[in-house]
Amino acid sequence: MKFLDRNMIKIGAEAQTAEDAIEEAGKVLFQEGAIEATYVDAMIDAYKENGPYFVLAPYIAIPHARPEDGVKEASVSLVQLKHPVKFGHQTNDPVQLVFGLGAASSDEHLTLLKKLTGLLNDKNNVEALINIDNLADIQKIIEMER
Amino acid sequence: MMKVLTVCGLGQGTSLILKMNVEQALNDKGIQADVEHTDVSAASSMQADYIITSNELAESLVAHDAKVVIVNNYFDMDEINQAIDGHMET
Numbered sequence: 001m002k003f004l005d006r007n008m009i010k011i012g013a014e015a016q017t018a019e020d021a022i023e024e025a026g027k028v029l030f031q032e033g034a035i036e037a038t039y040v041d042a043m044i045d046a047y048k049e050n051g052p053y054f055v056l057a058p059y060i061a062i063p064h065a066r067p068e069d070g071v072k073e074a075s076v077s078l079v080q081l082k083h084p085v086k087f088g089h090q091t092n093d094p095v096q097l098v099f100g101l102g103a104a105s106s107d108e109h110l111t112l113l114k115k116l117t118g119l120l121n122d123k124n125n126v127e128a129l130i131n132i133d134n135l136a137d138i139q140k141i142i143e144m145e146r
Numbered sequence: 147m148m149k150v151l152t153v154c155g156l157g158q159g160t161s162l163i164l165k166m167n168v169e170q171a172l173n174d175k176g177i178q179a180d181v182e183h184t185d186v187s188a189a190s191s192m193q194a195d196y197i198i199t200s201n202e203l204a205e206s207l208v209a210h211d212a213k214v215v216i217v218n219n220y221f222d223m224d225e226i227n228q229a230i231d232g233h234m235e236t
Contacts, residue, residue, distance in 0.1 A: 050156070052202065053202040113166065117221070120221045
């Protein structure tokens with residue numbers, strides 16, 4: 001299980017489109033060995049097919065696909081975008097925090113989502129994650145939910 | 147018991163997050179309910195009293211017998227509480 005480990009966080013990423021942003025979050029999961037490359041494509045396809053419903057709150061997107069699309073390990077990455085990007089969501093655009101979710105079918109998946117929900121239910125955490133520009137301080141906030 | 151479905155596009159991630167917060171809200175109110183998460187296509191053939199989902203997916207569920215309740219910010223417990231108070235007969 002990989003929940004926002006040091007190497008799973010990318011700060012100040014550049015993305016022009018929603019697809020770019022999803023790809024960035026997927027790439028982090030891939031580089032850390034949590035998913036197959038096919039899963040990144042599946043994340044982008046899910047967005048194209050089902051729309052931006054996974055923009056769950058203002059500034060927050062949680063792109064993902066299905067476990068069978070190539071997940072090796074339950075995992076969550078974070079890409080903080082330098083500039084906000086529109087995903088086409090009616091109420092929650094624009095997006096600045098992209099949490100790539102490697103959705104597994106194990107209990108660990110549920111554990112990860114609980115941690116993520118605990119982190120993001122607190123508005124102060126969300127604001128901090130958007131604005132902080134160094135990894136150490138971001139890790140401090142995440143550390144509280146581990 | 148009251149049956150509630152939380153619904154997202156794939157039934158893997160976001161509907162599970164919504165389920166957790168809806169269960170939390172119902173628990174706090176002392177309301178007993180069976181909350182299940184699923185994807186939008188499976189939801190159409192499942193029996194339920196209420197479906198909770200985002201505005202984006204609500205349109206594809208209008209034909210369902212269940213009452214559809216919309217939540218836009220899945221991490222805002224105030225909005226979830228208000229949605230339950232305003233739309234669910236408890």
